[in-house]
Amino acid sequence: MSRPLASLMAFATRRPVLVITVSMLLAAAGIALALVRLEPETSSDTLVGRGTAEFKASEEYAERFGGDAVYVLVRQPVTQTALTSDIQRLIGLEGCLSGRRPPEAELIGGPSGPCGQIEQLKPAQVVYGPGTFINTSVTQIQDQYGALQQQAAQQGAAASLQARAEAKKRGASAKEQEEAGAAAQQAVEGQFTSQLITLGVRYGLTGVPRLNDPEFVAKLVLEGGGAVAGTPKARLAYIFPAPDASLIQVRLRSDLTTAERKRAVELIRAAVAMPDWELPNGGGDYVVTGAPAVVADLTDSISRGIGVLLIGALLVMALVLPLVFRARVRLAPLGVAVIATGITFGLLALVGTSLTIAAIAVLPVLIGLAVDYAIQLQSRIQEEQGAGRSLGQAVEAVAREGAPTVLTAATATAAGFLVLLLSPVPMVRGFGLLIVAGIALA
Template sequence: MKALDLLSSLVVKGRYAIIVIVVLAFLLASYNTQNIQMNQGYETYFSKDYKEYQQYTLFSKKFGGGVASIFVFIKGDDVVNYETFDFALKLGREISKVDGIGRVKSPAHTVVNVLGYLPADENKLKEIAYEYGAFYIPKKSLMLMEFEVTADESQYNRIAKEVEERIAELNPPPGVTVEATGNPMIRYQIEESIGQSMRVMGGVAVLLMVITLVVVFRGVVEHKKYLLLPLLVSILTATLAFGLMPLLGIPLTEVTNAIAPILIGLSIEYAAQFMGRYEEERRKGLSVVEASVISIKSVGLALSLAMITTVIGFLSMVFSGVPALGWFGIVSAIGLVIAYLLSITLLPAIMLTTDRSERKRREEEGVPLTERLLDTASLLSARHYKIVLLATLIITSASYFGYSKVPLQTDFMKYVPQDLPAMRKFNELQSLVGSQDRIIAVFQIDSFDPDTIKEFEELASYVLNSEQNIIDYSSLGKILKMQFGSIPETSYELEKELARIGDDRVSSYLSGSSYAIYFTVAPMDWLEFRDLYERVTREIKFYGSDSPFFLTGDVVLKMFVADIIVNGQNKMTLASFALVFMLLLFVYRSPRKAIVPIIPITVVILVNGGLMYVLGYSRTLVTASLNSLTIGLGIDFSIHVMERYFEERRRGLSPERAVEITITNIGKPILTSGLTMAGGFAAMLASPFPIMSDFGVVSLMAILLSLLAALTVVPAFLVFTDNLNKTEKVKSGEEA
């Protein structure tokens, strides 16, 4: 309390300095937001010391083209003709000039490789094309071209942009269209969507905040010129937080682009709580200075606890092990600290500077709907607390089943906007050619000769025949057998045939002392794949190869992301609960006061999980943070209710009356902050990213449930424990 006394004194004396400092900080932050970098992909999901990610990175550097490809769709009425094939060859030459593009595969290139030229006789062209390149002609109206990408992920955007430019420079034959897809193209288009998504969500969040403040908060502030002050705080908060991102080295990703609407929604809570208490004190006839000082002191403790617990919830995301979630948590936590400081410094400074009018006591002009709802909540919680607690227990128990059954979504392609041109083509590609998921076995070899290739061919065949979920494999030995009929017997012959295959193709399988085999796997969920991954590891060891090896590939990393989601969620949840409980216990020195805010949040987490299961939502990288986020956000409401309840009890009011006064006086600010907070998350529904829009829905449910629990379960539990203590005291008195 001494700190709050000192702060209130500083605010009264330094009101003008505070305003000037905030304005300067806002201008600097606005300028610095131009330096925010964008990032995406596996490096935002895995820490650099994660072993499996290191193996994937090592494989990417060594083999390059085995990691990603760009697919070009050439469509027309009938593309298997000389003119279209000649265009494909020209397109291949142009795109091959892009630094980072390796081998080109297409039916046109296959025909040239077989015959040495492109035949003008279209019957002969069709015969060779369908015999040797049928995979790249899934139907006569479509030809596929595959360009292997040899550069690492950091070059994908540049490569994709250059590929688009070179496609645009060439004029296809009449009636023929050309479009590109593949991981680099998708990443490039995703990055463009991230900035657009953030602007859309930010705009929607501001609009929802304005609507909520006008509808709900107008009953709290008497002078409408102050109606949007909480929104000012939230916009300042978001800008200052984003301005710090470049200084902290935090990029904008699919996850961190949601920070703006979230901060806009969360920041209003602190401002709404201060403004609610300030207006309450002014209506009592107190001066601006008195009302400001009392508001800072009375709301300051609750706001401090609410801020710290929410910060703990966000910072617990660091325990997830996912860099993108850690960045999200850090920037959000910093933003909340900024919002807290602005609410108890800038807002009173503005009021001290501009508020010159008197407040009038409200005259009864009918009871608004919100007040009737709050009165109902207070009566229900105070007088029928046993029914409230029993109903809560039943609902929570039923929800636990659903919470434990919520599925996981580890397909990153489902996280991104499905209407991106490259994404639509990617989905079409999958429907045409089937599964492209591959487990890549990378072996360390001491020497490379025909015997080595034969040994690995036998191993690959053994694994293929042992596992029904492995549908094919690709290896250097298999290419040699397909192209030349057999594997050479001597090293001299091997070198000659590898030269005929081409270095760019060989490098996909052989790099220095590393040899790769690509196993194509059937589509399956992550649990089934984890079993397959473990079985393949055992099969290779059982076969008896002496070469050290590891398994990698996109689908392998997706499996480890699923593990991170599950384990990370558990770590974040336990860390949040433990840290929040210890904080409350330290502050209140009372197990009862420490446990009260945690009970409704536990209920909310389980009930929200049950709703996710019923409504068909999945856990993703982002929704994995929902538990710790709910603990951090939802506990705010409970703390505000509990603080005011104990304040009224210290005045001598009965538990029932204390609940009624508490809900009546702070219910509307809590309702305002809860609805504005919900509005911030609801703004994510406007995001084109499914991962963000789904997160918006489940977060919205969690906030509304937290709000409901704070206004019903918390007061009911407080009355229950107070009456229980009273009964125990009476019994102990009788026994004495």
């Protein structure tokens, strides 16, 4: 390895402008490519291998029931949320978040508003919350009541016809036949009414349930019909987790990309902030949380963090090198480190790999190692020049005697990081591979 290295160092000595120009162009291209193509990745497959049983089970679950949920926390008493007209606002908000508007319904905010954009993206596989639960309960009970009423009417009509026919067989007059039919129909209606009364007594209903009936809604969602200080029923904890909080769950589609999940969270936050869903009775507010929201924020942090880390590492090195490195061109090692880092992350973008948290951690490590190797070589060259050798002779001597030692140290360091390829965590394997590539370039 010393001969190719000596040839490379000799060529750099003979053509310094060419080598520096090409290196800077490659680094600039790598940095530009990384900025344009590298996308932060925080999905679960950076932590668990795709071939594992756990990952496959998670994927199957997400495909059937939806991915991680975005939670919209409604911060106000449940009694204000469920028993007032605020419930209508929640029904509208949940419909907006679902992206599945009935054709006849108005599109709040227009096509360019949050609801319109959610309708285009359709990020949610399912949405459920207080509005959906109460509205569905009322609708189902009303539908059931209508079906029973229709069934009773049909049975009454059939009983009336049968009674008339039997009266006619007995030779009854037309009036008597009419009275027999009416009596039979009334008997069936009486049975229907008796059934309704029994059901009403059992469930505490005084009429057909309505969405704007606080008495019915209180019996539906509160312990003891509201007698226990507005405490929600325990079995409804998934939508009423506390007496002063309600929860809307938006389960996102499992096939969304990282960018689409981030956009979905942005649209959900924008929709929640619309004045159309303000809660005038309880005066509460909304908080968007959940794993996708946290991950979206983390993705932004990763994007900002790589710039902060790079600038911070460069500034620290720029301040430290003049203090501790006694050389004519004291910042030259830092230039070498920037070039190596730029090319490394450019290659990372070129092969289509995503930017993980571990990949960001490579930055300061790679800069430190590159500066270390450059300082060792530059110091040896200056020592040789101090002994009276020309630049070419000094480079040749260092390439023959000093560079193999640095190469050995770099190889040993890379071998240590290669052990990380045995890790079952994909993100850790990626860290090891990236740092080894960076060491080779440095």
